[in-house]
Amino acid sequence: MRAVLAATAGRKKLYYVLDADSADNDGVVVNAENKAITVSFFSFSSKMKKLKKIQNTPFHKFLWTEPDGEIKKIWIDTFVLKKRPIGKKFTEKLIIHSQLGEKAKKQKNTELKVKAFLTKATNKLNKDIILSRIELQNKTIHGEKNES
């Protein structure tokens, strides 16, 4: 799943799923309890009265603006019929989530643990390298002294 945060409604967050099929639900609501619930994106947003829409990227502007004139067919093909993939220029600066809600939290925790482990392992490795260098230096110095 590739989802983008599109709006908030109180403590709920509404995500648009970029890779949904036309017969699939294309929205995910993450509620106050951090539960991810699959919904129909436009249906949900049309029913929510206090929706705060994100409008600060070209993708979000395209998503939320009424389709009209030349853009109407492109918009419907993209967001309703899902025949047209969303162009790279629209998605390159977006934060795309592969997991949402509890799963995202678990993924983040795992990533943090991996990061902590790698940092610890790297620190240990660096320490070992430093120690072996010191040892090598000592050996060289003592060797030189013995030779002299």
Added chain:
Amino acid sequence: MTSEKYLKRAFDSTIGIPPSADNVLRPSSGFVVSKSQLEQKRNKAKENGWNSGPDSIYELEDSDEFGDGLTAYGDIQIILRPEIAQRTSYMRGDPIASGGRPVLMDSENREDILDAILNADGPNKKSHMADTVINLLSSRLKKQKGESISTSRKAVPGSNSTVKSNTQMNAQILGGYSASDIEGIYYPFSKVQKYSINADVSDATKNVISIDEIIGQKIPKSDAESLLKKIESGGINIPSLGALRDYRMAMKIRKKYVDSGIGYVLFAHKQGMNIDNPKSYDPSARGNENVEDVLKRMIRSEIISGIKKFHAEMVRAGAKK
């Protein structure tokens, strides 16, 4: 106008509401529960050993027999008066997403009913029809134990398909609804439990047991005094005291809604438990006992059994020494 309003208006215009119509004249959304959906839910409860009787009301779940995704909109279920059905249309699936044809709830025309159930008019009608047939087959036919006919033929509906077997029956209430159209509400019991920590139950632990009764359980006087003090301060953690706390909070919530003119407030429980029935707490409850009586009786009996346990532990500890 924004995109979601554009789509909503495009759908509304297919059911005869002109784009120029004012927002207040547009239909409100809801969902319809069919008898077969309720039956499915009660069958599941029965399989799990929960309450499946006629008094069972269930909390909505994210994946639910009444329709997936309903919890995204909230958790309190509002039940409208039966006469609202005369101005309500329904269809399987979401009108905006599926583009299907909503049908008047009291229509007995078989083509109408078929349209509402099959959702045969939308842009993805072939996919919807295929999913509907697969779901129908998988719910009616089993190839082997545990294997549905759909999985055996690798023809399964999409995991996020809008036409799963438990796709919600969407309702459009023409003209919307006001407080006077509400018959009652189903309030989620899990929400009651979140608030119940502050419910006052101090009266239930006062005079529930005397010092002589505790001493009678072979507890030394000094220990009996400190135990009594703990019990009377409510500083004990027993299930029936928690249940009384939940029940009292539920009654407080009910009063708030009923005072504001709502006809009834019933509590939807994850396991269908009827919290107003004393027998839900103790199957041997007598006819003249109410929930408070039963719970207070249970509190006393749990306290006595706790004291007995305390005494047994004291004896065991003494024997070790």
